Amino acid sequence: MHKSFSIETYYGPIADQILEKAKDIRLLVCDVDGVMSNGLIYVNNYGEEFKTFNIRDNYGIQRLLDSNIEMAIITGRYTNFLKTYCLTIGIKYLYQGQKEKILALNELLNKLKLTTEQVAYLGDDLIDSPVMEQVGLSIAVADAHPTIKSISDYITRASGGFGAVREVCDLLLCSRVD
Numbered sequence: 001m002h003k004s005f006s007i008e009t010y011y012g013p014i015a016d017q018i019l020e021k022a023k024d025i026r027l028l029v030c031d032v033d034g035v036m037s038n039g040l041i042y043v044n045n046y047g048e049e050f051k052t053f054n055i056r057d058n059y060g061i062q063r064l065l066d067s068n069i070e071m072a073i074i075t076g077r078y079t080n081f082l083k084t085y086c087l088t089i090g091i092k093y094l095y096q097g098q099k100e101k102i103l104a105l106n107e108l109l110n111k112l113k114l115t116t117e118q119v120a121y122l123g124d125d126l127i128d129s130p131v132m133e134q135v136g137l138s139i140a141v142a143d144a145h146p147t148i149k150s151i152s153d154y155i156t157r158a159s160g161g162f163g164a165v166r167e168v169c170d171l172l173l174c175s176r177v178d
Helices: 007-011 016-023 056-065 081-089 100-111 126-132 146-150 163-172
Strands: 027-030 069-076 094-095 117-121 137-140
Touching: 007 163, 016 137, 016 163, 027 100, 027 163, 056 069, 056 163, 069 100, 081 094, 094 100, 094 146, 100 117, 100 126, 117 126, 117 163, 126 146
Parallel strands: 027 069, 027 117, 069 094, 117 137
Antiparallel strands: none
């Protein structure tokens, strides 16, 4: 991040312990529905699904990747377009159809030779809780289920699909600025 950028200016006060945890993060893992998208699924007359993604989130992801922080997606659903989306913005690690997300996380940890303390997870619903309880920095979107908020280290000011991913990217990047 630019030295003049203060995360508190845009997102409000952030506890020092959150910034300390964020410094150690080497992998951000996100859910999709309700996190990267707003959780709404549009279906046309042909049965094709459509979702919206926030371009500001994409830019945050690209900046994160440029700063040598890996990004992964672990989602409970499977959609055809998600693979293309990940290729377009540079996300190498995509796990779809994961009902037990902790298994995908463990595979990622082994593949990337990381510890759980080096992982941040951004989620919104109960399926995310087993992973969130294991990682170094658990984050809920502003409109997450109350149970997920209660186990989170940090709750974004933005809702899922409306800049929450960008906020987390900014948090991780700003934590490294002296």
